[in-house]
Amino acid sequence: MSTSIITQPDTIAAGQIRFYDYIQPPLPAGQYILKAKQEVIGVTDNENPLYLADQPLLVDGPRFMIDPGTIHSLFPPANMQGNYDNSLPNMVFSNFALPWSREINPSVSAEEKKRRLKNAAENPTEINQIPWIGLLTIYENDITSGKLSKPETMTVAEMLTPKDSVLLPVLGSVINESASLTAIDVDLTYFQSIAPTCEELPYLAHARGVNTGGKVLLGMDDDGCFSVVIGNRLPMAGAKNYVYLVSYEGHQNHLPPNKIAGYDKIRLVVLGSWQFTCNEARASFKVLMNDLCEKGRGGVTLLQLPKNEETNTNALAKEALEISYVPLQNNLREGETSTSWYRGPIVAAPTKRSFTYGPYWYSDHAIHYDPEYGLFNHAYSAAWQIGRLLALSDGSFANGLFNWRNNYLKGITQKAKNRKLQAKANAIGSKKAEDLTMVTGTLSLFTDKFRNISWPVFETRKEKLLGDHLPGVLDDREMEDIIANDGDLLLELVKKIKS
Template identity: 30%
Template sequence: MTDQLDAPVPVTDPGFVLHFRDNREPAIDAGLYRVRAEQTLPGVDTGDYLAPVEETFEVRAPQFALADDQVHAVNPAPGTHADHSTTLAHLTLANPLLPWMRRLDEPGRADAAPAEPWLALLVFAEGELPADPRADAVTVPRTAEELLTDAEGVRHPRIAPSQIEGDPTAPCRTVDIPGDVFATVVPRTEELRHLLHVRDVTTDTGLRGEQLAEGAYAVVVSSRLPDRTVQARYAAHLVALEGCRSILADADAGRLTHEVTVRLAALHSWSFTSDPAPGGGFAGRVRHFLFDSTGQERDLLLRLPPPPAGDGSEARASALARLESGRVPLPYRLETGEDTYAWYRGPFTAEPALKLPDTPESGWTSAAQLMVYERAWGLFDAGWGAAWTLGRALALADADFAATLSAWHAKARARAAAMAQRLTAPGLGTRASSRDAAFHARAMGPRPFGGLLEELAADGTAAR
C-alpha cells in the first residue's frame, strides 16, 4: 500500500481523524486458486512414496453485481436537481479493498500493474446511451453468462469460465455503450488509479460518547464534469472493468467507433440533473423560501399570528408584547397540582433573549429557581427553567460527561465519608481543626455532603 497523504487531515469535528491513501491492495486477488504440495526424499523416494497433495480454494468478491449495503454514499444524491457543474460525481464503497480485488487482465495474462483498479464511475448525458436516452440510469438485466457471450459488434469482458464466481446464470445489470461514447467518457488506463483512493476515518478514543461513522472506505471518482451552460440530466454507472484491458487499450488509441458496442456490468447506477441557471438547486430554493416574487423578505419568524383587534387594555398590550417576542402560552401544572398557563420561549426563537439574573454563589440547582412569576398577571415564565432542563438533559446525554460527573460524585462521597469519620475520631476537638473542617467541607462539595460537614463542625460534633 502506498500513502499519498499519511498525515492526519484536520477537520472541524475534533472527534474525526482522516487519512487519505492511494490504495489498499489485498494480500491476494479474488479468484479460484489451486495449491499443490510435493515432497521428495533423496535416495529413498521413487516417485510414489509421498503422494502429492492438492487443494483448491476461492477468494470471493463482488464480480457482476454489488449489494446495495456495499455502497456507503453517492454524490450528487440520486434524483437531485441543482447546479452540479463543478461537482465530480463520486461513490463511496463500504469495503476499502474492493476496487483492487480484481484485475483488468484477460485470461493468460499476468502483467497487471500494481494498484491497478478494476472499477470506474462513468457519467453519461441525455442521448448518449441508446437504451437510456433520458439518462434515467436504466440498465438491461442479463445473466453473467449472457454478458460474456460473444455477439456481432459487441465487445465484452474477457473472463475465463473458471473465473466466474458463483452461479453463471445469476442475474446482473448491464449497460450497452456505443464505442465512440465509451472512448470519450472512460478514463485512460493510466488514469484509473488516480480516480480512486481510500479514506480512513478514525475517532478520538477518549470520546466514548460520540457515535461517529468510523471505518475505512474506498472512494471512486468520475472524470467528467456536467455541462455548465445548459440544464441536462446525467446517469452515473459504476462499471466493472475486469477482463477489459484490450477494450481500454483500443479506447486509449481511438480505435473504438460508433459501430461497436461495449457491454459492461453496472454494479450501481443513479441519475441526477445539473441546472446551472440562476435560482436552480438548493441555494435558489432557499432564496425563494426567504423572498417572494417581488423580492420582499418573507415574515418567517416562528411565532403565533397576532390576535384580532381588541381593546387597548394593559393586559392585552402585555400579551401582544410577549407574542411578538416569540413567547407562546402553554399549559402548565403547578407543583401543588393546579393547572394554569405559563409563557414559554424556545431556543430557536428569532429574538434576542433577556439577560439572565445574577447567578447565585451556589449556582442554579433546579429549574424551579429559574421560573419567573409575574405577580401582576399571576402567570409563570418558564423559558429560563426549560432552558436549564434542556441543558442538563443534553449534558447527561453525553456519555463522557456523565461518566466524569459520576466519578466526581463518587469521589466527593468518599471524601465526605472520610472527613466525617475523622471528625468523629478522638483527638480532633481543637478549634483550629473545626475551622479547617468547615473550610474543607465548603471546598469539597457537592451538596449535601459539604453542608453536612459544616453542620457537624458548627454544632460541636467535631469537638467530641
C-alpha cells in the first residue's frame, strides 16, 4: 500500500490487519533551512524594501540509540529455546514510522528532500522507501571465531575516530559528538556475506495497522500502529544465535555487492540486541512422515500404495491420496489403538460440504465413521477443536461468551424464582376482588421491580444440616417428621446408623 493512511486504526475491524510497504514521516529527521521572505510595498517611489532571513532547523530523531519503550515485541523471544530454525528474527516497534524516520544516506540535501516531498503525491517512488535500520543474525561460532568484536560503549566522537583498516559510516555533520552509543567492529568480508543489499532493505521492513480490541489478554492497549523490521538470515539450528539491531546510516555504499578495498573491518552502531537458542533442525517432510509410521503413529506406509496405476490393488488408498487424507494412529478413550483418517484444510481436490454436517456441540460429536472400511474420520473433529481454541484465545470473544453464559444462567434462575413466587401467590390467592388486587400487586412488585437484582441466597436449616458429607440413609419423609418435631437430624442419623 501507499504511505497515505486513509483510515484510523480503530476503523479496522476486529481480527483484521492492514499492511503498509513504508511510512514517510511529514518531515524526516535531519538538518533543514527555514527561509522567510517579506516585501514591503509602497514605502518609497524607487523600490520596495525586501527582507530575507534564513534559520537553520534541526528535526531530531533516534539516531545512535532508541528508546527501549518503543520495542513492542521480539521474535524469537529473548533467552528462549525452541524450534526457530525456519523463522526469520523480527522486531516490532510501537513507533509507526521508525524505520523510515531517517535517510540511510545522510548526505541528501535539504533541497533534495524538499523536491521528494513535493513530488511524492504524484510519484510515490520519490519517497524514501529504504529503512535506515536492520537486523543482523550472528551465529555463536561466528563470535568465537573472531569475526566481530564484543559490543563496546563509546562516544560519537570516538566512534568516528579513524582507525587503521576500519571502515566508518559517512554521517556528515553530527550535532552532539559527546553522546554515548554502542558499536561493534565486524570483519568486512563476513559482513558483506550476510548483510542485505540496498535493493533488499525495503523488503525487510513494513508497517501495519492492527485492531487491538481482541488482544486484551495480551495486554495490547496500544493504538494499533506498529512497524516491523525483519532479519535476512535464518538462525542456526542446534546453537545459540545473536540478533543485532544495527544502523545502516552512512553505510549505503558499503553494503553488498559493493567491493571495498583497503579495509579489514566495518564499524556498526548497535541500537539493540538479544539472543536465543535454536533446537536441532527438524527433518524434511518425507523423513517426518516415514518416522511417524516407524514410531507407531501411522504414516504414509499405512496407505499400502498400489504398485502401479494400472492395477487397482487398493482402491481405498488411491482415493484417500486423491482427496488429501492420511492415516494416523488413533488412541481411543477406552485405551484401544486404531488407525483413523485425518485431513487438513488444504486439499488437493475440490470438496463440497454436505448439508448433513453440523452443528456440533463437542469435538467427538464431529467424528465421522466409514462403515464400509471400519475407519473413523477425525478431520472435522480436529477442525472443531482448533476453532474452539482459536475462539477462546480471543480476549473479546471469550469475555463476550462468559457474559452471555452468565446472563443466560441468571435468566434461568430468575424464571425459576418467578414460577415459585407465582405458585405461592396462587396458593394464598382469594376470590375476593380486594385480595386478588393485593396478591397481583405483590407479585408485580417482586417480579418486575426486583427482576434484575442479584439477591443473596440463604440456606435453610435443613440444607445446612444435610450436606454432601452426610450419607443418604434418611429418606425425605423421615427428615420432614424430624424437622416438624424440632428434632436433631444429626442425632437421629447417629441413632439410625447404630441401630
